[in-house]
Amino acid sequence: MSGLDENVVLAGVDGSPSARNAAVWAAEEALQRGALLRLVQAYLIPSPGITGPFVAGVRSGFQGQAERWLDEAEAAVREQWPQVRIERVVAEGNPVAVLLRESRGAELAVLGSRGLGGFTGLLIGSTAVSLAAHARCPVVVVRGRMPDDVPPAAGPVVVGLDGAADSDEALGFACAEAIARDTSLTVVHTWNELSPDERRGVEEQLALWREKYPGLRIDVEIVRGRPVRTLLEYGENARLVVVGSRGRGGFTGMLLGSTSQALLAHSTCPVAVVRPRSAP
Template identity: 70%
Template sequence: MSRRDERVVLAGVDGSASARHAAVWAAEVAVRRGAVLRLVQAYVVPSPEVSGVAVTAVREGFRSRAESGVAEAENAVLAKWPSARIERAVVDGGRVGVLLRECANAEVVVLGSRGLGGFTGLLIGSTAVSLAAHAPCPVVVVRGRRPDDPPPAAGPVLVGLDGSPDSNDALGYACEEAVARGTALAAVHTWNEITPEGKLRAPGTRPQDVAATGRRRVDEQLAPWREKFPDLTIDVVVVQGRPVRTLLELGADARLVVVGSRGRGGFTGMLLGSTSQALLVHSACPVAVVRPDGPRS
């Protein structure tokens, strides 16, 4: 198999505990898929107003620090997954651009929830949104209950559904992850006073009717996946409320939350507004964002 044909799981690292947890999480995926785990650290060298010799020393210092971060991540991976096939890359460049180039050939890109060095503030501002919006593969942010905690090793996989094509791709990814991890899938649909078309519901609308309609849509969306994965336990959760609050509450006992990159109804703007930011910053478990054109295993 040529390098171009090699299956790759990408992990962005930076020397932080969070990044090491992400690398170990990514290694499990890589070993399961028979893929190479590619550990990548980006670093940016400032432009000091000093002599050429000093600039060279600064550059070497930043690169040395980056190489140490990758080595620490590799050691953490091999301690848990000694059979993992690992590649290491240290790249001079901005984190978003580096990872977007790297993930062109990856099946999934995995990141920690906070970091140091080249990935400081990864989830603050536009970085996470840029990766999730433009990466050609699913993007997973690995989180635990507290900032430096490892991700949970038990619980179901949750997926947010709204009937859109995006949520259907997220559903496929979630099914595959649940099967691979030997756990159940919880398909979550929320509804509230706003219709999928963005209008207020008519006065007198009965909550039980809205819930029943939502349940029928979810069952229809699940039907082909139940057929494809007959041994997978799929629980349907249809509740009145806001999607982010519901997923955060249910995610407290989950091992992974999966959402689409766009949607309608309760999950509209998942990557562009406060909903996505809340999930990425506050979830008690890893969060996977799946684009409709992103490849799966």
């Protein structure tokens, strides 16, 4: 691991096309941030309590496969972003635990939408929820229209806003992403019962960010409907959808149960989950 003073964008690698797309996406982020790209491959030895020559051979095989997958990911990154600085990490252990450890001090953690090897089933059950809920930095799951498709390179950044404290963190992240990608920001607020106060509340929350980013075009959409369905619809023409890790009102429980899984599994563009920096 690099020194803690090094800016790092983390990308999980597992040999899948989705993970290679994520590594390329993460490389662009690293360049924009002046950061190091850290490619991480984690593997778990079956029956770790067993010792002897057989296990040593199995471990050597896993390590060799990990290096080959990292070679493939690095080659894909170099083809598009040859100037990016790259660090490679191979680790034995539970992939989520490894990624959580590597996320300490990182600016961003980036994953593919589905994978092979050590990251198999990353978006099944509680694994993705755990990573997004506990990583020490924002987490981006890179998707295209189909899971293995290249993510879109055009369109606005879309952020779900509900007035909660961590939605303000998500809003700041989304503003920075829109500026870095030279595009506009679409702020989406959903509510079951519309009232004149809804737009006023959103505009009050946006005031600081409009002042901070005067050159950024910010469009506000107040929509009556379900949050995930609405964000999926706006994500159809977006290059990134950003949400907070928890919320109130329309986005309550964004990372609990089937709500987050639907967004992460069905979005047609990358999805960023942003936790408050002060969260334990």
